[in-house]
Amino acid sequence: MAKTRHAASASKTSATELGAARRRDLLDAAYTLIAEKGLEGLRTRDIAARAGVNISTLHYYFGTKDELLAAIVTHVTDKFVEAQRRPAGQGAAGPADARAILRAHLESAWRTFQDTPHLTAVLQELSVRAQRDPAARTALSAVHQEWNLAVEHLVRQGVRGGQLRSDLDPRAAARVVTSFIIGAMTQLGINAEAFDFHLVSGELERWLAPAEGKRARSRG
Numbered sequence: 038m039a040k041t042r043h044a045a046s047a048s049k050t051s052a053t054e055l056g057a058a059r060r061r062d063l064l065d066a067a068y069t070l071i072a073e074k075g076l077e078g079l080r081t082r083d084i085a086a087r088a089g090v091n092i093s094t095l096h097y098y099f100g101t102k103d104e105l106l107a108a109i110v111t112h113v114t115d116k117f118v119e120a121q122r123r124p125a126g127q128g129a130a131g132p133a134d135a136r137a138i139l140r141a142h143l144e145s146a147w148r149t150f151q152d153t154p155h156l157t158a159v160l161q162e163l164s165v166r167a168q169r170d171p172a173a174r175t176a177l178s179a180v181h182q183e184w185n186l187a188v189e190h191l192v193r194q195g196v197r198g199g200q201l202r203s204d205l206d207p208r209a210a211a212r213v214v215t216s217f218i219i220g221a222m223t224q225l226g227i228n229a230e231a232f233d234f235h236l237v238s239g240e241l242e243r244w245l246a247p248a249e250g251k252r253a254r255s256r257g
Contacts, residue, residue: 060098062088064112071109072155076162081105103172110163110176116153135195136246139214142188143238146218150225157226185211195245202247210245217241 066087070079081102085095099105150156167173189211195201201210217238224231 056098059088059090059094060108061112063090063095063098064108067105067109068113068155068159071113071159071162076166106166106170106172107176110167110173110180113156113159113163114177114180116149116156135191135198135200136242138191139195139201139245140242142191142214143218143242144235146222147234147238150222157222161223161226181215185215188214192245199247201245205245214241214245 063084067079067084070083070087081095082092085092088095095105099108163173163177167177185208189207192201192205192210192214193207196203196205196207221232221234221237225234
């Protein structure tokens with residue numbers, strides 16, 4: 038009986054892993070097709086064919102168009118946001134680490150876009166769609182909110198520890214940082230030679246930093 042239970046458990050785990058892999062394959066296929074054709078040219082039959090399954094399999098994992106679109110938004114933004122969650126969410130990092138973590142956050146954003154083909158183009162497609170599609174708007178808004186709150190927490194730590202300007206509004210400053218990243222990647226996605234990301238992000242970091250005299254007094 039124990040062997041039977043073990044076999045049933047292993048079978049269930051295997052089926053779960055297969056389901057997760059199949060779902061991931063469908064979302065990867067959708068990502069590639071959006072990059073190639075745009076969201077307006079995306080067809081469920083094309084997604085299924087690219088993933089190597091039939092259309093009924095796609096409908097099994099994504100019952101409605103809204104469900105599929107929300108899953109695509111999450112799948113695509115996770116390629117970027119996962120790298121951005123970590124710096125601001127490290128509970129062990131104290132206020133003294135805030136500037137270094139912010140620098141790492143900006144560097145991580147640049148590296149993620151560099152290392153993930155088509156990410157800028159696909160995010161732009163989703164952003165345009167979100168302006169007129171409630172399902173896409175809801176999913177993308179949730180991602181933006183989580184990201185902004187994570188950076189806001191980081192800025193608040195830096196202000197409290199004297200690592201960032203004391204007159205900063207953490208909420209507004211967080212939106213400056215996230216908006217800079219989105220805008221920079223949009224421009225660089227169109228023209229990779231538009232500007233030096235590290236040079237411009239360095240200017241942003243200097244804008245966030247306290248004056249040298251104030252920083253010295255805060256250390257004392």
